Amino acid sequence: MAFRAAVITFPGSNCDRDMATALEAVSGVPAIRVWHGDAELPERLDLIALPGGFSYGDYLRSGAMAATSPIMRAVIAAAERGVPVLGVCNGFQVLTEARLLPGALLRNAGQRFVCKTVALTVEGTASPFMAGYTAGETIRIPVAHHDGNYFADADTLDRLEGEGRVAFRYAEACNGSARDIAGVLSANGRVLGMMPHPERAIEPAAVTALGGEDGRRLFAGFLESLVRA
Numbered sequence: 001m002a003f004r005a006a007v008i009t010f011p012g013s014n015c016d017r018d019m020a021t022a023l024e025a026v027s028g029v030p031a032i033r034v035w036h037g038d039a040e041l042p043e044r045l046d047l048i049a050l051p052g053g054f055s056y057g058d059y060l061r062s063g064a065m066a067a068t069s070p071i072m073r074a075v076i077a078a079a080e081r082g083v084p085v086l087g088v089c090n091g092f093q094v095l096t097e098a099r100l101l102p103g104a105l106l107r108n109a110g111q112r113f114v115c116k117t118v119a120l121t122v123e124g125t126a127s128p129f130m131a132g133y134t135a136g137e138t139i140r141i142p143v144a145h146h147d148g149n150y151f152a153d154a155d156t157l158d159r160l161e162g163e164g165r166v167a168f169r170y171a172e173a174c175n176g177s178a179r180d181i182a183g184v185l186s187a188n189g190r191v192l193g194m195m196p197h198p199e200r201a202i203e204p205a206a207v208t209a210l211g212g213e214d215g216r217r218l219f220a221g222f223l224e225s226l227v228r229a
Helices: 016-027 070-081 090-097 154-162 214-228
Strands: 005-009 032-035 047-050 085-088 104-106 114-122 138-145 149-151 166-170 181-185 191-194
Touching: 005 016, 016 047, 016 214, 047 070, 047 090, 070 085, 085 090, 090 104, 090 191, 114 181, 138 214, 149 181, 154 181, 166 191
Parallel strands: 005 032, 005 047, 047 085, 085 191
Antiparallel strands: 104 149, 114 138, 114 166, 166 181, 181 191
16 A cells, blocks of 8 residues: 655645655655645545644744644544654644644744754654664754744653653754753654654755755654554
8 A cells, every 4th residue: 555644734834845745755655735724634644744834924822823723633633543643843833732742832042043954862762753763873954943942841851751752852952942852752652743854854965955864764764664564
């Protein structure tokens, strides 16, 4: 059966095409594009991706309005059934606002937009999203955000760390995130939210100005985990 991934587009999304392109480049299968106003998702999905951008202009809070979109009811129901969901940047913000992941994304420390390639330390690997990485290794993936400062109370942070649900940490301070957290996993490991953009790191430097293939490993490892399953 062919790989079936859906990429959700909200008003203000600007990385949905990047995400769809990355998924097709790695899987060889075009992603299905889904509009935020749709009430249902396509059937038999292997992955739902919430892309980066500025959904609804970041009014109220980043991701707050997108979390109430009609399609998000279907996304939440799918996640509860175990369908893997990946939220990148604004998509991560939407996942926290929809309560599919704990915590919140606040304004960056220093009140500045951060746009650069950062070093990440791979942490929890008990997830199909992490199958392409080794715990403790350092990878490099671009970030581009103004509200990427991950916050949660101390008990929640302790629980995330104790359960191996911190996926990535910034190797150096980036935006003020609590305990330098760059990505977190759901309790079952099938929902991943991360601020860095793996879809922007799928080709070598000789092909693209951004360069780097550490993001490709996330998608390739995920696909390999599906095959093994």
